[in-house]
Amino acid sequence: MSTDLALWARLRDVLLLQRRETRLLLASVTADSFGTGIFTATSVLFFTTVRGFSVSAVGLAISLGSLCAFFLGPRIGALADRVGPQKSLIVLFGVRAVGYGLYLLAEQYWLFVVLACVVTTADRASPAINQALMGRLFEAKDRATILGTVFSARNGAIVLGSLAATLPVVTGSSALYLVGIGVNAASFIVAALLVARLQVPEAEPAATGRDKERRGGASPLHDRRYLAITVVNGVAQTHNTILSLVLPLWIVHATSSPKWSLTALLALNGALAMAAQVPVNRMFADFSAALRASALGGAAVCAACLAYAGAGAVGDAWVALAVLVVAMLAHTAGESLFIASTPLSFELAPKESLGRYLSFYNLGRVGQDLVGPLLIVGPLVDRGTPIWLLVGVVVLLGGLAPWALLKDDALAANGRSTR
Known part of the structure; x- marks a missing residue:
């Protein structure tokens, strides 16, 4: 006890x-x-x-x-x-x-x-x-x-x-x-x-003009760093489109895995994501670590795309299921790592404009909802492996982009933010 x-x-x-x-x-x-x-x-x-x-x-x-x-x-x-x-x-x-x-x-x-x-x-x-x-x-x-x-x-x-x-x-x-x-x-x-x-505590006083200039202006539209991570957020959200729209069609129509495996894999994703998110977030808690989380998230989702493509090329039902389990493990890891990179959207935003900046960052998700189904679902299901490879590479490059652009940023050099 x-x-x-x-x-x-x-x-x-x-x-x-x-x-x-x-x-x-x-x-x-x-x-x-x-x-x-x-x-x-x-x-x-x-x-x-x-x-x-x-x-x-x-x-x-x-x-x-x-x-x-x-x-x-x-x-x-x-x-x-x-x-x-x-x-x-x-x-x-x-x-x-x-x-x-x-x-x-x-x-x-x-x-x-x-x-x-x-x-x-x-x-x-x-x-x-x-x-x-x-x-x-x-x-x-x-x-x-x-x-x-x-x-x-x-x-x-x-x-x-x-x-x-x-x-x-x-x-x-x-x-x-x-x-x-x-x-x-x-x-x-x-x-x-x-x-x-x-x-809720009162908001802190607005930043000075010099501080706003350091952060890239009062609007995220004038901040190249924030524009970059917003675009990357949209690319990263591809994993949601794959999970909710592509996988049901891919597993049922393009693989030999048992049809019940769809619900089992989605349950596996939900359980692992729920259990892993807090420890993963704590592992990548500061700015430089969040950059690494984004890069690793892109690599994990890319690996998942390769495995999903491989599952479509396997004839045996149980082998196909095993490959899909590996793909889902990588997919869930990528999802958790991309979520762990979310502090980037806080650290690059002026505190007095947090609502505006975070809403702008969220446009990546909304944009994926708008164009993702059109650009991804049909081509992936119809053409299979080549499109899986293309999507995997795009997500990999998207995940690497914040690290490549911001690894020498002052926030990364200082480690954990004190804001």
Whole structure:
């Protein structure tokens, strides 16, 4: 018993759980992500089978929503810098609660499109504002740990939400689909109430003109370093497109691996990502280490692409499965390493403009959502090995780019930031 208590005490200290703001933040993220897990697993089926929209019509609405998020995200970030990340995040949670709740009434396609634009914009803006809030709550020395803890909590809650969505998916019950949509909407109300209880320090005074010049200007558009890591973030997010869109088609249609291996591999990814993120983040906690994490992440995803291509060339089902397991291990390692490079987006941003800069950085993810499916999914599934090799090399070069560009930067020379 004493050993268990000592282990729990050690874990609590490592994960910063002794701090009230950590517990509230994790509870908020868990509520948000649980609802998201339910919605992600059921949304396409709900809109196509219950509402009767075509798959292409649903895809068009989601694409329009991503386009809105691409243009409005930085403006929401700039607004968050003025009114504060806590208030901004509460408003975004409110918008998401109302928007997803109105999906219950969206029987006309035009209303569905309007709501998709609203909720997708709020969805895509929220992570950057949440990170800006973490930047206000936690010092640089704790930032890698809290980012890893939040990502782990998010992964775990999404998995639980996906499992909860099994019932409506299996039964096809319209009523259960509606319940799932309602639970997702309610989850944002819970998240908003938890964030409202946080005691957030006041923002530090704005940087001087000289400090702004050193950091590359007041706008990320004028900062070549920040533009570079934003583009790299978009390239790095290729691993998400592969995981969510390419693998289901590749495993079922291009490999001899058993069809059940898809869900097993996705479960393996979720479990490993949840377990590994905190220790990986702690290993790459400072600026120079985050540069190495980006480079290693690119190498790992490149290795995964090579293994995925190899799985398509294997005739035996069990050998193909074994190759896919190796690919997923490399894929998960790359995913965790790229997440561990996230502190770069904090360290290169002026603290008084954190919301604007992080929202701009998040455009990499939004851009991948917009163009990734078009540029990657069809070519990978149709042409196989040559495109896998090309994608692997592109991600490898993208991961190496921050290290090549910033390894001699003053922040890298100084090691851990004290901001």
